[in-house]
Amino acid sequence: MPAPSPALRALLFALVLLAPVAAGAVQPEEVMKDPALEARARTISAELRCLVCQNQSIDDSDAPLARDLRLIVRERLRQGDGDEAVLSYVVQRYGEFVLLRPVLAWHTAFLWFTPVLVVGLGGLALWAAARRRRPAPPRGLTAAEEAAVAELVRRAESR
Numbered sequence: 339m340p341a342p343s344p345a346l347r348a349l350l351f352a353l354v355l356l357a358p359v360a361a362g363a364v365q366p367e368e369v370m371k372d373p374a375l376e377a378r379a380r381t382i383s384a385e386l387r388c389l390v391c392q393n394q395s396i397d398d399s400d401a402p403l404a405r406d407l408r409l410i411v412r413e414r415l416r417q418g419d420g421d422e423a424v425l426s427y428v429v430q431r432y433g434e435f436v437l438l439r440p441v442l443a444w445h446t447a448f449l450w451f452t453p454v455l456v457v458g459l460g461g462l463a464l465w466a467a468a469r470r471r472r473p474a475p476p477r478g479l480t481a482a483e484e485a486a487v488a489e490l491v492r493r494a495e496s497r
Contacts, residue, residue, distance in 0.1 A: 379412050382424050386411070387438045395438060407436075 369376055380397060386407060388399035396404040396411075407428065414424040428436055440446050479487065 375412075375415050378421060379408070379415055382411050382415075382421055383408055385425065385438055386428060387436050389432065389436060407432075 383397035384395045386396045388394045388396050388401050388404040388407075390401035390403050391399045394404075396407045410428065411424055414427055419427070425437075434440060434446070440449055442450055
């Protein structure tokens with residue numbers, strides 16, 4: 339059998355590295371028997387941040403606190419809460435930091451608009467730098483230069 343190409347090897351290596359990420363951290367004993375409720379639990383869990391890992395959803399985190407949050411979400415769904423009610427309960431208990439996508443409100447405006455401000459200021463700085471690099475517009479000749487040019491033209495015409 340011929341050796342796999344370097345591209346195929348790289349693809350296989352990437353798949354092996356990404357396989358644990360795709361699996362998620364939900365344990366079999368956490369999975370709800372009702373597939374519809376489980377799907378809702380997964381959707382809600384994907385919107386909640388692991389407070390230990392901070393850049394993972396609770397659905398992807400192996401941290402014990404993330405597991406506790408997943409169990410809370412599933413318990414609230416079993417009790418008949420709607421998706422928004424479950425999210426509100428978790429936010430009320432742990433604060434807005436638990437949301438992977440923060441709400442747009444006055445108290446989070448700095449968080450939402452700082453990237454826009456930074457990009458705008460960066461663009462303004464680039465524009466100012468480009469303007470400084472432009473050559474100066476040509477200026478008019480002085481009286482002495484005009485006299486010298488006129489003398490050169492007169493000599494060239496007399497030849």
